[in-house]
Amino acid sequence: MLNDVAVAYVRFATDNPALVDLMSGSRYLAEASDTLAAARDASFAPVRTLVELGQSTGELAQGEVRRIGTLIFATLHGLATMANNRMIDPLDDRLISDAVHSMLTGLAPAPVLPDGAFK
Numbered sequence: 001m002l003n004d005v006a007v008a009y010v011r012f013a014t015d016n017p018a019l020v021d022l023m024s025g026s027r028y029l030a031e032a033s034d035t036l037a038a039a040r041d042a043s044f045a046p047v048r049t050l051v052e053l054g055q056s057t058g059e060l061a062q063g064e065v066r067r068i069g070t071l072i073f074a075t076l077h078g079l080a081t082m083a084n085n086r087m088i089d090p091l092d093d094r095l096i097s098d099a100v101h102s103m104l105t106g107l108a109p110a111p112v113l114p115d116g117a118f119k
Helices: 002-015 017-024 034-042 045-057 065-084 093-105
Strands: none
Touching: 002 017, 002 045, 002 065, 002 093, 017 065, 045 065, 065 093
């Protein structure tokens, strides 16, 4: 489930880089009106739901939902930003899957398949 959401977010962000810049630009968020701040905070609701669902199914570790969600979002947003800046291939779903795998299992050594993908 998390992998599908991750791919969808990175694809959205790379298809709409100007919109993502507007939505996440600190120059806009730092001076946000109460209405904009409320909308910004409400936009985190789907992430909260995703984390809560992942925790209830055992896909994600238990812990502070906002903190876990922030780490997931930061990782995916970072990949999208790198893709938008042409630092990585924006269509590399395997890289996104590797990032999700790393979030779920940590960065400890894991078995690797001959093609370099995680087992």
